[in-house]
Amino acid sequence: MNGYQKGDVAIKIEGRNYRLRLTLGSLAEIEERLDVKGPLALAEKIRSFGAKNRSNSEALTLLECLMCVAGHKGDVSVPHMVRRAKPMDYMPAIATLFEETFS
Template sequence: MANPWRGDVALVIDGETYVLRLTLGALAELEASLGAGSLMALVQRFEGNSFSSADVLALLKAGLRGGRAGVSEETLFHGEIEGGPLAAARAAAELLARAFMVPSV
């Protein structure tokens, strides 16, 4: 079960629910995968609704690793995400938001 107090976000891929989390290690991997970009630039892209599908996939991949979900890149790229691309983008945005703020009660 996803715990928002820990920064967890749930995502259903191929009918199975996974818990994603951006740990410090996952954030570092995400930052490295962005190359010259920064996490703040990524936050700004999401806040301005100018993110790319590559941004969404990078966030989901980092969140799956941080949550120790054990999902392969192949499954993430080709699996059926419940709710489609919109749900994937929503989960990525929630991951990013929860990594940098405390959930309200």
């Protein structure tokens, strides 16, 4: 994966490799798109992704924000196969990204 930096987390979705990176910009975009204010509200939102009343779209939004640095920004450039992915395919990698960044 070209452009790999310390803290990046590799993820494979439907046989293709992607890179996730948590930046201040991606955090700001996550807060805006998920309508949360601050890390505690974000943590609560992420914990709720497994609840039956939550749609997969919020988890996908989180993935899209973290993929922006890898050259996949927003709905326009994120490959269709990524948008079809199920949260169980990518949430472990996102959890690893947050754990490694904040520990």
